[in-house]
Every structure is written in C-alpha cells, then in structure tokens.
Amino acid sequence: MSIIETVNISKRFGDVQAVENLSFEVQPGEIFGLLGPNGAGKTTSIRMILDIFKPDKGEIRVLGGPMTDEKKNRIGYLPEERGLYQEIPLERCLIFLAALKGMEEGLASSKLKDYMEHFDLYQYRDKKVKELSKGMQQKAQLITTLVHDPELIIIDEPFTSLDPVNTEMVKDMLQSKRDEGKAIIMSTHQMNQVEELCDRILLIDHGHRVLYGTLQEIQKDFASQDIMVTPLSSLPDAIEGVREIRKTNGRFRLVLDEMAKPNLILKNLINSGVELTEFENAVPPLNEIFIKFVKELEGEEDD
Amino acid sequence: MKKTWIVLKTEFINTVTRRSFLLTLILVPLVPAIILGVVSLIGSDSQSGGIGQIFQPSPGGPVTDGYVDLAGVIEQLPPDINPDSLNEYQNEEAAKEAVMSDQLRGYYKIHTDFLETGQITYYRKDFNPFSAMETTTAVERVIRYNLLGANLQQYEALSDPVQVNTIDLAPDVEERDTSNPLAFYLPYGVSMLFYVIIITSASLLMSSIAKEKENRVMEILMSSVKPIQLFTGKIFALGLVGLLQMVLWMGSGLLMLRLGGTTLNIPPSLQLPAGLLPWGIAFFITGYLVYATIMAGIGAFVPNLKEASQATFYVIAPILIPLMLVGVIIEQPNATLPTILSLIPFTAPTTIMTRMAVSPVPLWQLLVSIALLILTILLLIRSVAGMFRAQTLLTGSKFSLGLFIKTLFSAERT
Numbered sequence: 001m002s003i004i005e006t007v008n009i010s011k012r013f014g015d016v017q018a019v020e021n022l023s024f025e026v027q028p029g030e031i032f033g034l035l036g037p038n039g040a041g042k043t044t045s046i047r048m049i050l051d052i053f054k055p056d057k058g059e060i061r062v063l064g065g066p067m068t069d070e071k072k073n074r075i076g077y078l079p080e081e082r083g084l085y086q087e088i089p090l091e092r093c094l095i096f097l098a099a100l101k102g103m104e105e106g107l108a109s110s111k112l113k114d115y116m117e118h119f120d121l122y123q124y125r126d127k128k129v130k131e132l133s134k135g136m137q138q139k140a141q142l143i144t145t146l147v148h149d150p151e152l153i154i155i156d157e158p159f160t161s162l163d164p165v166n167t168e169m170v171k172d173m174l175q176s177k178r179d180e181g182k183a184i185i186m187s188t189h190q191m192n193q194v195e196e197l198c199d200r201i202l203l204i205d206h207g208h209r210v211l212y213g214t215l216q217e218i219q220k221d222f223a224s225q226d227i228m229v230t231p232l233s234s235l236p237d238a239i240e241g242v243r244e245i246r247k248t249n250g251r252f253r254l255v256l257d258e259m260a261k262p263n264l265i266l267k268n269l270i271n272s273g274v275e276l277t278e279f280e281n282a283v284p285p286l287n288e289i290f291i292k293f294v295k296e297l298e299g300e301e302d303d
Numbered sequence: 304m305k306k307t308w309i310v311l312k313t314e315f316i317n318t319v320t321r322r323s324f325l326l327t328l329i330l331v332p333l334v335p336a337i338i339l340g341v342v343s344l345i346g347s348d349s350q351s352g353g354i355g356q357i358f359q360p361s362p363g364g365p366v367t368d369g370y371v372d373l374a375g376v377i378e379q380l381p382p383d384i385n386p387d388s389l390n391e392y393q394n395e396e397a398a399k400e401a402v403m404s405d406q407l408r409g410y411y412k413i414h415t416d417f418l419e420t421g422q423i424t425y426y427r428k429d430f431n432p433f434s435a436m437e438t439t440t441a442v443e444r445v446i447r448y449n450l451l452g453a454n455l456q457q458y459e460a461l462s463d464p465v466q467v468n469t470i471d472l473a474p475d476v477e478e479r480d481t482s483n484p485l486a487f488y489l490p491y492g493v494s495m496l497f498y499v500i501i502i503t504s505a506s507l508l509m510s511s512i513a514k515e516k517e518n519r520v521m522e523i524l525m526s527s528v529k530p531i532q533l534f535t536g537k538i539f540a541l542g543l544v545g546l547l548q549m550v551l552w553m554g555s556g557l558l559m560l561r562l563g564g565t566t567l568n569i570p571p572s573l574q575l576p577a578g579l580l581p582w583g584i585a586f587f588i589t590g591y592l593v594y595a596t597i598m599a600g601i602g603a604f605v606p607n608l609k610e611a612s613q614a615t616f617y618v619i620a621p622i623l624i625p626l627m628l629v630g631v632i633i634e635q636p637n638a639t640l641p642t643i644l645s646l647i648p649f650t651a652p653t654t655i656m657t658r659m660a661v662s663p664v665p666l667w668q669l670l671v672s673i674a675l676l677i678l679t680i681l682l683l684i685r686s687v688a689g690m691f692r693a694q695t696l697l698t699g700s701k702f703s704l705g706l707f708i709k710t711l712f713s714a715e716r717t
Contacts, residue, residue, distance in 0.1 A: 004660075041325075048528045050525075050648075052522070052525045052526060069306075069529075072526065072527055073527075075526065077522075077526040079519075079522040079523060079526075080518040083515075083518045083519030083520040083521070083522070083523065084513075084520060085317075085518060086514075086518055087514075089319055092313075092316075092317075096309070096313045097523060097527070099309045099313075100306055100309055100310075100524070100527035102305075102525055102529055144523065167590060168615055191610065294417065303405060
C-alpha cells in the first residue's frame with residue numbers, strides 16, 4: 001500500500017497555476033526526493049498532502065485514504081520556513097508541539113529527553129528558544145518532526161544550518177527511519193544529498209511532473225556512452241574506439257566513437273597492459289540532469 | 304476537542320507566566336489601593352487631625368480679619384460667624400498697624416459708597432489667593448446679614464434657599480455622597496479598568512497570532528491542528544486570562560472599598576454595587592469576545608506584529624468613545640446618549656459598567672445590550688473563522704481598513 005498517492009492534483013492561486021495534474025506515489029521504506037527549482041510547486045504540493053491546502057481538483061490519499069485529524073498525528077513535518085515559539089523555554093515549546101501530535105505529556109517528556117540528549121540540546125532545555133543558535137533551533141525542529149515516531153516524514157531542506165557532524169547524524173537518522181519502514185519525502189536543492197539518500201525522485205517545474213522514477217533509472221536514461229576509468233598506471237595516448245580522453249578528479253573520462261562498445265574498450269585497455277581499479281559507465285550527476293532539464297524547459301517556454 | 308484544549312492550556316500558561324503580565328497583575332490594584340488609602344485618610348482626618356493635617360495650612364499665622372466700615376453697613380455679626388474671627392477697626396491706620404504687627408491676617412475696607420457700588424477692598428500682608436477666597440465668603444455673609452436687617456430667618460433662607468431631597472424609586476438605590484472625591488473617581492476607575500482589561504486581552508490574542516505568523520510556527524501548527532481549533536483555543540485561553548485579571552482587579556477593588564468602610568472611613572454609599580461583579584463578568588465576556596474576534600481577524604490578516612499593532616487603533620476607537628464621554632455618562636447616566644451607547648455592542652461594555660458604578664441601570668437595557676452583543680459575536684465569529692484559513696495564515700498583507708473589512712465579509716473557506 002502506498003503511503004501517499006496523488007492523482008492529477010491541481011492548485012491555482014489567483015493567476016498562478018501552482019500545481020497542475022500532478023500524480024505520484026510514495027512507498028513505505030523509501031526516501032523520496034521532491035525536487036524542482038524555486039517556485040516549481042513543491043511546497044504547495046506538500047501543503048496539499050498535509051491538508052493545509054485543499055486541491056482545486058484531483059485526489060490525494062494519505063496513509064490509505066483521505067486526511068483525518070488522527071492521521072495528522074502520524075505525520076512529521078519540517079517546513080522550509082522554520083519556526084518555533086521564541087519567548088518560551090525550549091522544553092515547553094517541544095512538549096506543546098509534541099502534544100499537538102497526540103502524544104501524552106509524560107511520554108513526550110521522556111522521548112524528548114532522549115532526543116535532546118542525542119542532539120546535545122538537553123542542557124539548554126530551560127533556555128528560551130530565542131537564546132539558542134540557528135543550528136540548535138534547526139535540531140530542535142528536527143526533534144519536533146521525529147519525536148512522535150511518524151509513519152510519514154516530510155522534510156524541506158533538512159540540512160540547512162547544520163555543521164558536517166550534525167548533517168551526518170541527521171542523514172543516519174533518516175536512513176534508519178527508512179530501514180524501519182517509514183516513508184520520507186525530502187525536498188532539497190542539495191543534489192549530492194539526494195544522490196546519497198534518495199531511492200526515488202520526482203522533479204517538478206511550473207507545477208508539472210518532469211521526471212519521476214528511481215534515481216538509477218533516471219541517471220541511466222541520461223547516461224552517455226562515456227566510460228569512467230581509474231588506472232593504476234598511465235593510460236596510452238591513443239586507445240582504439242576512444243575519441244577523446246579527459247582527466248577529471250584523478251579519474252579519466254573516455255569519450256567513445258559512435259559505434260564503439262564498452263567491452264571492446266576494456267579489452268583494448270587490458271591488452272595495452274593498463275591496470276585498472278575502476279571501469280564503469282559515466283553516470284551524469286543529478287545536478288547536471290536537473291540543470292539540463294530546467295534549462296530545456298525554460299528554452300521551450302521562451303520559444 | 305483535545306487539541307483545542309492543548310492550545311488553550313498552553314496559551315494560558317505561556318501568558319500568565321510572563322513576567323510583564325505578573326507585574327501588571329499585581330501593580331494595577333496596588334497603585335490605586337495606595338492612592339485610595341491616601342485620599343480616604345485625607346477625607347477622614349480633616350475633622351480628627353492626623354495624616355489629613357499634612358495637607359492643611361500650618362496653624363502658625365493669625366486667623367483673624369479686621370474691617371473698617373466707612374459705609375456704616377455692619378451693626379452686628381450673624382450667629383454663625385465667630386466674633387473673634389472678625390474685628391472692627393475705626394480707621395484704616397489702626398487696621399493697617401494690626402496687620403503689620405501680625406495681629407490680623409488682613410482687613411476689609413467697606414467704602415463709603417458701598418451701597419451704590421458694592422465695593423470692598425481687602426488689604427493683606429502677602430499674596431495668597433486661596434486664603435483670600437475663604438475670608439471673602441465670611442465678610443459677604445456678614446454684610447448680607449446686616450443688609451437683611453439682622454433678620455436671622457431671612458438670612459438663613461437666603462443662604463440655603465432650596466432644599467431638594469431626591470428619592471430614586473428604582474430598587475437597590477443608595478444615595479451617593481458626591482462630596483467625597485471617591486464618588487467622582489470611582490466610575491472613572493471602573494470605566495478605565497474595563498477598557499484596559501478588554502483591550503489588553505484582545506490585544507494579547509492579536510499579538511499571539513501575529514507572532515506565530517512572524518515566528519513562522521504557523522505552518523507547523525497548521526500541519527497538526529485545524530485553524531478553527533487554534534482560534535477557539537486561543538480565544539478561550541486569553542478570555543480566561545482577562546477574566547482572571549478582572550476578577551482579581553475588581554475583587555481587590557471591592558475588597559478595598561469594603562475594608563475602606565471600616566478602616567478608611569469610606570461612606571457605605573460609595574461602595575460599588577454588589578451587582579457590578581456578576582454583570583461585569585457578563586459584559587467582560589461579551590465585550591472581550593467582540594473585540595478579541597476582530598483582533599484575531601487582524602492577527603490572521605497581517606504578516607507580522609508591527610503591522611498588527613498599527614491596525615489596533617481602528618479597533619480601539621469605538622471603545623474609546625464612552626471613555627471620552629465618561630463625564631457626560633456620570634452626570635446623567637440614564638439620559639439618551641448613555642442609553643444609546645449602552646445598546647451599541649462596541650460601546651456597550653464600558654458604558655454599562657460606568658453607568659452601573661454611578662447608578663442602577665434598568666434591567667431591560669442590560670438584557671437587550673447582552674443580547675445584541677451575543678448577536679454581534681456570532682456574526683463576527685462566522686466572518687473571522689472564514690479568515691482563519693491556511694491561505695491567509697501563511698501569507699499576510701499590509702493592513703488597510705477597507706481591505707480588512709472586505710476580507711472579513713467575503714472570507715471564503717479553503
């Protein structure tokens with residue numbers, strides 16, 4: 001059963017068509033990347049999933065059906081625009097937000113203690129939120145998102161303001177949540193994080209679905225004939241079937257002739273006495289795919 | 304329902320544990336208590352001496368005046384004038400000498416043509432307009448007595464020609480002693496108190512919502528509670544805060560006056576009517592709901608606290624009208640204008656409370672006023688609930704009265 005299923009949802013604000021006929025599914029046990037340039041309709045889509053906005057048309061099924069008050073308690077949400085009550089102590093703020101997710105106060109207190117200790121915030125629990133650093137507030141927000149053990153986690157730019165140590169910690173946490181069978185929708189512009197974490201992605205632009213599928217499928221679709229190799233010794237100046245050799249970050253990209261096959265190139269390299277530690281199809285980075293796609297769409301619009 | 308309760312509880316605790324709130328809660332009844340105590344002590348001690356004497360003139364100087372009657376008007380002093388307080392002198396030189404040697408405070412010269420011109424001159428050593436007023440009254444009475452041929456009956460009739468006893472036929476009426484300064488200030492105090500409590504509570508609601516928008520907590524809240532749950536929880540929480548304030552402030556006011564009856568010598572006629580507290584609670588709740596609903600609408604409408612504060616003026620304006628007209632209301636509490644103001648929902652709470660502190664308000668007016676307030680509340684809640692939708696709460700526009708009213712009456716549900 002899908003955790004989320006949207007069928008041709010649309011939403012318009014005045015003259016702006018924020019989302020149009022958007023359909024996708026999110027499965028349990030996956031990290032789903034929701035990608036798109038600024039203003040593409042990502043946040044509107046998320047708000048429709050959360051029942052903050054009602055779609056003008058189309059259908060949304062969350063956790064097996066339409067949204068209910070009870071289902072809201074099974075969802076954790078970290079919005080792009082972060083916010084906490086600034087004037088009250090951290091612990092009181094977190095308990096309130098956990099209580100709004102249906103947690104009993106006692107359970108919330110004990111689970112919050114664990115999370116605060118994990119995120120090095122426990123000693124600041126009595127401090128007013130406004131006295132905490134941006135990074136600490138970001139961690140507090142992540143706690144709010146996760147403390148009630150939601151089945152569906154929706155996070156928008158989760159790594160903003162985090163140092164590398166905390167970034168790693170959050171990544172580990174998201175991966176362990178995925179392993180527990182939770183569904184995670186992650187919206188971010190950090191393509192390296194998407195490549196590292198996401199199982200499937202949806203790229204939207206101007207409210208439309210542009211790309212949708214597993215990361216491997218999409219990268220494969222965009223893969224060229226090129227080969228990436230890492231030799232232990234130097235490469236020969238010319239290799240049969242290779243049109244061009246480019247060095248990138250200690251690796252070499254071999255641009256093949258039109259009719260050349262990778263197997264033939266591998267055979268030629270071995271015959272030339274080159275020792276290899278790596279030989280693989282050159283997969284385009286997601287960042288490249290993203291830029292290429294968005295630019296192409298912009299070009300089409302200009303025409 | 305449970306989430307509404309969580310919002311209510313948290314909002315209440317967050318507000319009442321704020322240091323500024325606690326300070327206001329204590330200081331507001333404390334300051335008038337001190338003033339009241341001082342005023343009452345002055346009033347009660349004027350006869351018996353004590354603190355009141357601090358404010359009385361020092362007894363060191365002469366208290367006797369003299370007069371030189373060149374017109375031959377004064378033959379004898381009336382019985383209510385102490386003969387030692389007014390001495391006759393045959394000529395000005397003797398009188399002047401007595402003033403300069405501090406035997407006299409001053410002397411009156413009744414000019415020879417007094418009967419034609421009415422002219423009297425008062426001579427004294429130093430300038431003090433207030434003591435002059437006091438003594439002039441005494442000499443006027445002496446001359447009036449003599450012009451009436453020393454006829455005591457006529458003199459008394461002229462001094463206090465009409466005595467009207469007013470008896471109010473309404474039940475529970477107590478005659479008020481308007482000579483006590485408290486009788487004058489009490490309705491002002493009640494009026495001001497009511498205004499402050501309603502506006503404070505309603506403003507707290509507005510700033511709470513505006514802050515949630517400004518702090519960007521709103522989106523997290525929206526993913527957990529329905530806007531209407533948020534609105535209901537907050538409006539009840541801050542209503543309770545206001546009610547707590549009112550019961551504490553009014554209760555301490557009543558207590559002060561009751562204690563005052565025995566220790567501060569406040570006459571019983573000055574005490575607040577017993578019906579003031581229950582009706583006060585009823586008018587607070589309805590008045591608060593009217594203003595809080597509008598304030599909540601503003602909080603939902605604008606993007607931040609600054610913008611919200613600027614919009615407050617438009618809301619406060621109607622409740623200020625009874626405050627500006629408080630003198631008129633106190634003077635004639637049952638006249639047409641106070642009655643009209645008592646029936647307009649936006650001015651009713653403060654007007655009614657001010658009137659009740661002065662004299663009883665007819666029951667039908669209280670009931671009609673409450674009914675109209677409830678009707679207004681229902682209409683306002685319906686409109687503002689429409690504004691409490693995600694689209695408005697997650698955005699916000701610069702405040703303009705026209706746009707606000709338009710949004711209020713055309714708020715569609717998303």
